Amino acid sequence: MTDLMHSSPKKSSAARDRLLRVASGLFYREGIHTIGLDRVLAEAGVTRATMYRHFAGKEGLVLAYLGEEDAALRALFAEGASSAAEAADLLDVLIGGIADDISQHHTRGCPFINAAAEYPNATSPVRKLVASHRDWFRDTLEQVLVAAGAEDPAAGAASLVLLRDAALVGGYLDGVEQTKTAFERTARKVLA
Template sequence: MSTAPTPTATTRPSSARQRLLDAATELFYGEGIHSVGVDRIIEAAGVTRATMYKQFEGKEGLVLAYLRGEDDQLRGLFDAAGAASDDPDVLLELVIEGIAEDIRLRHTRGCPFINAAAEYPDEGPVRDLIAEHREWFRSTLEHLATTAGLDDPAGLAASLVLLRDAALVGGYLDGQDRVAPAFARTARGVISSHRP
């Protein structure tokens, strides 16, 4: 599994940068990227406009940092599973449980990448980052399925990506408490169907 870099004393973001990113993450995810202006983010973060542009060189830079943070969060879920066990079957179960918990507790307004893709329909840095994230997620699931000796690892990975997409959107529409267990149950069934 790939590991996202852990902040150290030399790489830890500045306080102003982190406040901007925290404010942007909350506002972008809660209200949509295009509906939130830079002034709202600056006000919520309690920084100056000059600080904002020094840290992110514009709104698109802040959008990219927000999505990288979301990517890091999912990679962290895989890293935590890998730290708990090296048994591929256990890892798959931990990933399913982690995604179900994420649906229930953190991503209650849909998938941040799907939401961002809807707001950025054209090619560009945002869509490139979304594509990179999705390819990492799919290939990591495929690697886990291969390591577990499951049939058609690529097909299984594609199914699990689709299930997570549907669960994040469905959780927003139908309620996380209904959708998260349905996701976990369905994902386990899909995995079982790929056992030799």
């Protein structure tokens, strides 16, 4: 019998990794609709045929980009949860971590917010991924606040989501320094 899955390579591949890494950087830094496939393929040194073997078109690349971003944040949380001894400390680590993030990694805003701005259809795969990411983030925050013994974990989590969104947007549009101090001050006031 012949192999029926000839068109779906398993996982690892140098070309695939290069492609996704370059595409993620370009999509984030310059916007999704702004970037053409030509640009991605040229900078990654990958041909069209190879790309269509690994991803379901441009939208497949976009979904993989957001999926990686989602996975990275989840991994960061899993790591932070195991390292912080005290639950109360975790909140401080969290606020500081967000402040660092907007000044080092996410200097062009939130990948999910930016993507949502370009995908108006709420039922599209991209928007569904954005929605599930945000749901996970709020739920995770709520668990952290429960562990920290907050009086109203749900409300606190909602406020923190609000503030993180704002910090990412502000860091992009108003400058990092200005935003970082405003975010930390406001967050600590709200969670006091």
